[in-house]
Amino acid sequence: MRRWSQQDAVQNTQFANNPELRRRAGALTVRMHTDDARARGLSDGQPVRVGxxxxxxxxxxxxxxxVRPGVAATTKGHWAKLAGGANANAVVAERATDLGGGPVFHDTRVEITAIPDRQETVK
Structure with missing residues (x-):
């Protein structure tokens, strides 16, 4: 995949343990264009590894x-503790941009692959 884009969802973890808010948020998802999924042999609803x-x-x-071809998108705000121990923060660099010294957490390169022998939805 060429680029990685995160869409804002939840701004902090203040209410991360609230069962109703967790239910509304649903499972951690990643969106991918139809052509990219087809090229990788992936299907809608399938558990995947982003890395x-x-x-x-x-x-x-x-x-x-x-989403555009070559782009994958996920939300910010899924607390790693509640998302299987990792979230989008696991794949972004811990450095500043070369122009302005800002954070680089909105964009990184990743590959998305099927998780072998997993059929259920990742929660």
Whole structure:
């Protein structure tokens, strides 16, 4: 995948243990364009691993034409403790941008692969 984009969801973990809010948030998902999923042999609702040389996290795949080809998108705000021990933070660099010294957590390169022998939705 060329790029990784995160969409804002929850801004902090203040209410992360609230069962109703956790139910509404649902499982951690990653969206991928239909053509990219097809090229990787992946399907909608499938458990996948999102990773790079920094780390990885597991999510449920949403296949959609709402994201551009070559782009994968997930939400911020899924607390790692409640998302199987890892979230999108596992794959982003801990460095500042070369222009302005800002954070780089909105964009990184990843690969998305099937999780062998997993059929259920990742929670």
């Amino acid at each position: 790079n040389d920094r780390g990885s996290f597991d999510a449920t795949l949403t296949v959609s034409d709402e």
